[in-house]
Amino acid sequence: xxxxxxxxxxxxxxxxxxxxxxxxxxxxxxxxxxxxxxxxxxxxxxxxxxxxxxxxxxxxxxxxxxxxxxxxxxxxxxxxxxxxxxxxxxxxxxxxxxxxxxxxxxxxxxxxxxxxxxxxxxxxxxxxxxxxxxxxxxxxxxxxxxxxxxxxxxxxxxxxxxxxxxxxxxxxxxxxxxxxxxxxxxxxxxxxxxxxxxxxxxxxxxxxxxxxxxxxxxxxxxx
Amino acid sequence: xxxxxxxxxxxxxxxxxxxxxxxxxxxxxxxxxxxxxxxxxxxxxxxxxxxxxxxxxxxxxxxxxxxxxxxxxxxxxxxxxxxxxxxxxxxxxxxxxxxxxxxxxxxxxxxxxxxxxxxxxxxxxxxxxxxxxxxxxxxxxxxxxxxxxxxxxxxxxxxxxxxxxxxxxxxxxxxxxxxxxxxxxxxxxxxxxxxxxxxxxxxxxxxxxxxxxxxxxxxxxxxxxxxxxxxxxxxxxxxxxxxxxxxxxxxxxxxxxxxxxxxxxxxxxxxxxxxxxxxxxxxxxxxxxxxxxxxxxxxxxxxxxxxxxxxxxxxxxxxxxxxxxxxxxxxxxxxxxxxxxxxxxxxxxxxxxxxxxxxxxx
Numbered sequence: 001x002x003x004x005x006x007x008x009x010x011x012x013x014x015x016x017x018x019x020x021x022x023x024x025x026x027x028x029x030x031x032x033x034x035x036x037x038x039x040x041x042x043x044x045x046x047x048x049x050x051x052x053x054x055x056x057x058x059x060x061x062x063x064x065x066x067x068x069x070x071x072x073x074x075x076x077x078x079x080x081x082x083x084x085x086x087x088x089x090x091x092x093x094x095x096x097x098x099x100x101x102x103x104x105x106x107x108x109x110x111x112x113x114x115x116x117x118x119x120x121x122x123x124x125x126x127x128x129x130x131x132x133x134x135x136x137x138x139x140x141x142x143x144x145x146x147x148x149x150x151x152x153x154x155x156x157x158x159x160x161x162x163x164x165x166x167x168x169x170x171x172x173x174x175x176x177x178x179x180x181x182x183x184x185x186x187x188x189x190x191x192x193x194x195x196x197x198x199x200x201x202x203x204x205x206x207x208x209x210x211x212x213x214x215x216x217x218x219x220x221x222x223x
Numbered sequence: 224x225x226x227x228x229x230x231x232x233x234x235x236x237x238x239x240x241x242x243x244x245x246x247x248x249x250x251x252x253x254x255x256x257x258x259x260x261x262x263x264x265x266x267x268x269x270x271x272x273x274x275x276x277x278x279x280x281x282x283x284x285x286x287x288x289x290x291x292x293x294x295x296x297x298x299x300x301x302x303x304x305x306x307x308x309x310x311x312x313x314x315x316x317x318x319x320x321x322x323x324x325x326x327x328x329x330x331x332x333x334x335x336x337x338x339x340x341x342x343x344x345x346x347x348x349x350x351x352x353x354x355x356x357x358x359x360x361x362x363x364x365x366x367x368x369x370x371x372x373x374x375x376x377x378x379x380x381x382x383x384x385x386x387x388x389x390x391x392x393x394x395x396x397x398x399x400x401x402x403x404x405x406x407x408x409x410x411x412x413x414x415x416x417x418x419x420x421x422x423x424x425x426x427x428x429x430x431x432x433x434x435x436x437x438x439x440x441x442x443x444x445x446x447x448x449x450x451x452x453x454x455x456x457x458x459x460x461x462x463x464x465x466x467x468x469x470x471x472x473x474x475x476x477x478x479x480x481x482x483x484x485x486x487x488x489x490x491x492x493x494x495x496x497x498x499x500x501x502x503x504x505x506x507x508x509x510x511x512x513x514x515x516x517x518x519x520x521x522x523x524x525x526x527x528x529x530x531x532x533x534x535x536x537x538x539x540x541x542x543x544x545x546x547x548x549x550x551x552x553x554x555x556x557x558x559x560x561x562x563x564x565x566x567x568x569x570x571x572x573x574x575x576x577x578x579x580x581x582x583x584x585x
Contacts, residue, residue, distance in 0.1 A: 122270055123309035125296040127323040127372040137322065141313045 005194065007174060008182035009201060015090060015165075015178055016158040019098035023105045023154045026098075028147060031109025032135065046110070053103040057163020064096055064168045086168075093169035093176050097158035105154040112146025113139060149213045156209040160202060225250075225376050225408035229266045229276035229286075239263065239273075239432040247406040249399065249422040251413055251440060254429030254455055260412040261306075263429075264378040267410065268303045269296040280376045280408070302374030302407075304382045308365040310353035316340065316364040317349040323371035339367040343397070359390040366398070370405075377402075377409040383418065395421050416444060428452050450504050450584040458582075459509040459543070459553040464490075466497045475525070475578055478505055480550050488549030491525045492581040504584040509543060511580035512554035515573040516564045524575040528552075532570045535561070546574055 033039075034046050052060045068075045068086040078086050086092045116139055124134045140147070162180040169176035171185060179198045186195040228242040239259040243250075252260040265271035267278055269285065272293065278286040280301070285294045311319050320336035327335050340346045343363040348356045356364065362382055369377060379398075383391040395418055402409055413419055419426055419440045426440040435455075436448045447453035453461060464480040467489070474494045479487050490505060497503050513519075519527060530548030541555040544566055552574055556566075566572065 117309070119305055119307065119309045120311060122268075122296070123303070123305060123311075124322075125270075126268055126299075126301060126303040127368070128297050128300065128325055129322075130297060133325075138311060142311075 005182075008177050008179045009198065011090065011093075011177065012159055012179040012202075015093045015097055016155055019094045019101060019158040020151060020155040022094070022098045023101045023158070024147075024151050027102055027105030027109045027150060027154065028140075030102075030106045031111075031147075031150075032113050032139070034106070034110045035113035036139075046106070049106045050103045052100050052164075057100070057161075058167060060099055061096065061164040061167025064092075064099060064164060068092060068095060068168060088168075088170045088172065088176060090169065090176055093161075093165045093178060096164040096168040097161040100161045100164055101154040101157040104157050105150045108146055108150030108153060109143070112143040112150065115146065116142040145216055149216045152209050152213045152216075156206050156213075159205060224281065225267070225410070226277070226279045227263065227267060229263065229273040229278065231262065231266065231271065231273045231276075233262070237432055239266075241427075241429070241432070241434050243427050243434055243437055245408040245410055245425070245427075247408050249402065249409045249411050249424040251411050251419045251422055251424065251426040252429060253413060253419055253426050253440075253443075254435070256414070258429040259432040260429050261380055262432075264303065264380055264410060264412060267376065268301045268378060269294065269299050270303075283375070300373065300375045302369035302372060302377045304362075304365050304369055304377075304379045306380045306382070306384070308353075308361055308382075310361060310365055310368070312353055315350050315352055316345065316356065316360075316367075319353070319364060320368045320371045323368045326373060336367070336371060339371055340364065342401070343367045358386050359394065362386065362394055363397075374407065377407050379409065379411045381412050381414065384414065391415075391418070392421060398422075420444065428455055430455070447506070447582065450506065453506045453582065453584070458506045460505075460507040460512075462505050462550050464503055464505055466495075466499050466501045466503060469494065469499060478503060478583070480505065482550035486549040488528060490528075490581060491578050492583050493578060495583045495585050497583075497585045501585065506582045506584065507552075507576055507580055509553040509555040510541075511576050512552060513575040514544060514546075514554050514556055514560070514564060514566070515575060516566075518573050519575055522575060523577065525578045526574070526576050526581070528574045530572055530574055532566055532568050532572055534568060535566065544572075546572055548574060 030049060034042060065087065066072050070076065070079065070085065075086050086095065120138050120142060121134050124138045160180055165178055166181055171177050171181050177185065179202055183195045183198045225245040229239060231239045233239065239262050241259065241263055252263065254260055262271060266273050273286065273288065275288040276286065277284065284292050285299050286292060314322060317336055317340065320339055321332045324332045324335050337346060337349065340349050343366055345360050345363040345367070348360050348364065353361055383394055399422055411422060425437065426443050427434055428436040428443060430451050436443055436452045443452065447458060450461065462480040464478040466476055467479045468477040470476060471494065475491050476494050477489055478492050479489050481487055492505055495503065513524065528548045530546040530552065532544060533547045533551060534545040536543040542558055542561050544554050544556055546552045546554060554574060
């Protein structure tokens, strides 16, 4: 039996880590905005950000292709700046995985920030603290448990992204073939043992992350 | 000097509309819950934006609807002790105070925070989280935190309501002492007469979003200017009655108080404007009523009523005796007097009080 090719797994880990980083930054900002600021179209923004959770991955992938492709606004700007493309690269895979994971982060971040008693923030303001300091020293630490749970959910989701990644980044072994895509590829080609190894690893990782997330929320209720 | 003049409509049933000034020292805001005391504090702190008005502290305008000035909360330098204190649960007591000392150079923050905790007698709790300190200690830490930010005004929202009386009174005393040095205008919201009297200074009495009276707590409590003030300041005996006779020569009038079940009792009160037959309210402090085990003779009190003890209620500093005499009177006596008179429920007893202990609201 040939050695199992684990390179898709490493690519998946790298893509999921990078997209989680982006998702945490954007998700915390959006979650705070949705929880703490009243503005026109707030719920519309929430709905738009949540869409990837319910849309078919192919629809999300299609939108991303339109945006990131050579003719799309983001793709064109990126190419002008760096001279390279986004579509059919691992960077494209990062963006696709991030788009799929963002709703999970935004939803948990909004709930986590909303769960912080505004009186703490008001108290910090009366002590002369700027809005940034209030956020950094009061809101963020008090919401940290929920935010961490959100980040872990987002990572788990990014690790397993399939449809959107396939449409945006393609299936290029060694370059854009993530674990989820490699499983599809292996079963299509009849290489079942390759598929099983990746299936088991992905399942175990997802289970561990969900379990840890639950433990985190349960501990949050106790205190 | 803190000058507060704010108007804020909150729904159809309630408008906050108050105007008062607080000199350095403690100004007690006194009134029923929902009368707008906390809203006033929030408007001063900048957490509530008034529809109109002006707030200034030491000549610095914090809010002025006419000139569109609305200084953000963080730049008002208004210390605020929330009712639940809002000590940051993820920081120790020391970190809470250090966090507030942001205006001090980094290297000096810890020292300043420690000396404030020491000044308030809670240096021993410096390393503890808020949930690990007692209620009284938490109050002191919160006060240290508010002071660490060098406020120009201090707002305290029923800061001690959750504490036992001895702890509470000690903190009130310390706060008063502390402020003799700082000379900050302090707005102090409370329900407690004891606290109001202990803190001295001035009192502003709130009634449904408006100022019903202001002055020294002693004056306000001794001679309430209106029936509502009397009620708020804890005058225990307030009865409705009808003027039955006027004696212009003696400067008195007789009022028949209506009790439940058609019973009545007649009292002599100072002469007012009301004509015979007019309805009035009569208020008497429980502390102004004497109790006698036998019918008193040859005493100056013009009101001597025979009654029956219906209940005896132990309070912290005195005992309240309820006496049925057409209406139910409340009289405060010391425990000592209670024993000496042999008072117990159902015993016959005489009430005596002076004409001038009665206040009439016409």
